[in-house]
Amino acid sequence: MNTIKIGMIGLDTSHVIAFTKLLNDSKNDFHVPGGEVAVAYPGGSSDMELSYTRVEGFTNELRDDYGIEIVQTPEEVADKSDAILLESVDGRVHLEQFRKIVSFKKPTFIDKPFATTTEEAREIQQLAKQYQTPIMSCSALRYAAGLSAVLEKTKGKNWIGMDCYGPLAIEPHHGLFWYGIHTVEMLYRVFGSGCQKVTVITSTDHDLIIGEWADGKIGSVRGNRKGNNSFGALIHTEEGTEFVDISAYEKPYYATLLEQIISFFNTGKSAISYEETLEITRFLEAANASRLSGKTITL
Numbered sequence: 001m002n003t004i005k006i007g008m009i010g011l012d013t014s015h016v017i018a019f020t021k022l023l024n025d026s027k028n029d030f031h032v033p034g035g036e037v038a039v040a041y042p043g044g045s046s047d048m049e050l051s052y053t054r055v056e057g058f059t060n061e062l063r064d065d066y067g068i069e070i071v072q073t074p075e076e077v078a079d080k081s082d083a084i085l086l087e088s089v090d091g092r093v094h095l096e097q098f099r100k101i102v103s104f105k106k107p108t109f110i111d112k113p114f115a116t117t118t119e120e121a122r123e124i125q126q127l128a129k130q131y132q133t134p135i136m137s138c139s140a141l142r143y144a145a146g147l148s149a150v151l152e153k154t155k156g157k158n159w160i161g162m163d164c165y166g167p168l169a170i171e172p173h174h175g176l177f178w179y180g181i182h183t184v185e186m187l188y189r190v191f192g193s194g195c196q197k198v199t200v201i202t203s204t205d206h207d208l209i210i211g212e213w214a215d216g217k218i219g220s221v222r223g224n225r226k227g228n229n230s231f232g233a234l235i236h237t238e239e240g241t242e243f244v245d246i247s248a249y250e251k252p253y254y255a256t257l258l259e260q261i262i263s264f265f266n267t268g269k270s271a272i273s274y275e276e277t278l279e280i281t282r283f284l285e286a287a288n289a290s291r292l293s294g295k296t297i298t299l
Contacts, residue, residue: 004035004265007081007106009074009097010043010088011062012055015111018254019085020066030255034262037062039069039080043097045090048173054089078104083265085109091116091177098124102131107265110137112185113177113284114277121281125274136270137277139185140257141166141231145249147186148256150235150242161218161236162190168207168223175288176200176223180209183221184280186233186244187211191219193279198297200290209287 006023008016020037022028040062044055062068071077078084078101086097091113101108108128114137115121128135141147164183171178197212209221233244246253264270279299286297 004262005039005080005082006035006037006265007077007084008037008040008062008068009077009084009086009101010090010093010111011040011058012042012044012051013058013087013089013111014054015254016040016058016085016087017061018252019087019258020062020068022252022255022258024066030251032255032258032262035083035265037066037068037085039071039077041071041074041077043074043088043093045088045093048090048171050171051088051090074100075104077101078106081106083107083109085111085261087111090173092120092173095120095124098127098135102127102133105131105133107134107268108136109261109264110135112137112139112181113174113281115281116174116177116285118278118282118285121278125278134264134268134270136261136264136272138257138260138272139182140253141182141246142185142189142272143256143260144186144231144246144253145251145256146246147189147233147244149249150244151190154235154237154242157237157239159190159217159235159237162187162233163220163222163236164231164233165222165224166231167229168225170225175284176207176209176291177284177288180207180221180223180284180287181280182231183223183233184209184283186231187219187221188276188280188283190235191217193273193276195219195279195283195299198283198286198290198299199295200287202291207291209290211283
């Protein structure tokens with residue numbers, strides 16, 4: 001099988017270095033075969049500190065340490081690659097950048113958050129359908145080995161509830177999209193789509209997001225800003241409760257995510273439905289609204 005030539009768009013996130021190490025270095029303990037990063041466009045958002053302060057350093061590292069070709073436009077990346085990792089850390093620019101490359105019809109993974117409004121998420125999906133360009137989007141936590149192991153262990157059982165936890169830093173332009181996407185993706189891997197209402201309880205250092213599903217299930221996401229950076233969950237079945245410890249497995253969740261992405265690049269088919277990706281965006285959009293208003297928001 002030929003190695004997929006991968007292009008990157010948006011070099012303002014640590015993901016670009018982590019992904020390139022796993023894809024391009026065959027000696028890495030958790031090397032993911034099948035594709036190599038070859039070309040990249042830096043991008044960057046001038047009004048977002050966590051973007052403009054990092055893009056130059058990551059760009060230089062990719063070029064100098066990994067020999068990645070740096071180009072001047074997203075279109076050049078699409079033209080020179082077989083598949084695309086749209087990595088821009090700022091979810092607000094994903095629609096604009098995707099518009100520039102969608103006509104090339106290259107399978108495109110759009111890193112989290114897919115978008116920061118439901119309207120923009122829907123437009124990205126409409127463009128993908130119009131041009132028949134395969135797309136996929138999710139957080140690396142969705143495919144973490146610790147979560148997959150518990151889902152395999154409880155396969156066939158009725159999952160009646162789930163409580164997720166993790167760090168929940170707030171970025172001014174993204175609110176709960178910034179880190180909430182990780183734990184919400186874990187929740188949706190188990191429950192799937194069908195959430196009807198979202199309520200957020202908030203304080204200076206904590207947020208509790210409660211989702212109510214149409215079939216009666218309730219899922220929660222607890223986030224903190226007190227320094228506890230561990231991710232995990234409790235998955236409840238009719239027979240008992242299983243603990244998901246994301247840190248219990250040596251294999252990094254970036255590697256398990258990349259395995260899914262390489263499969264997607266090869267097949268053009270994402271395991272995550274358009275409906276679910278769109279609902280996750282709406283869930284977090286509603287959570288931001290509830291956090292500000294104190295009210296329950298209907299999806």
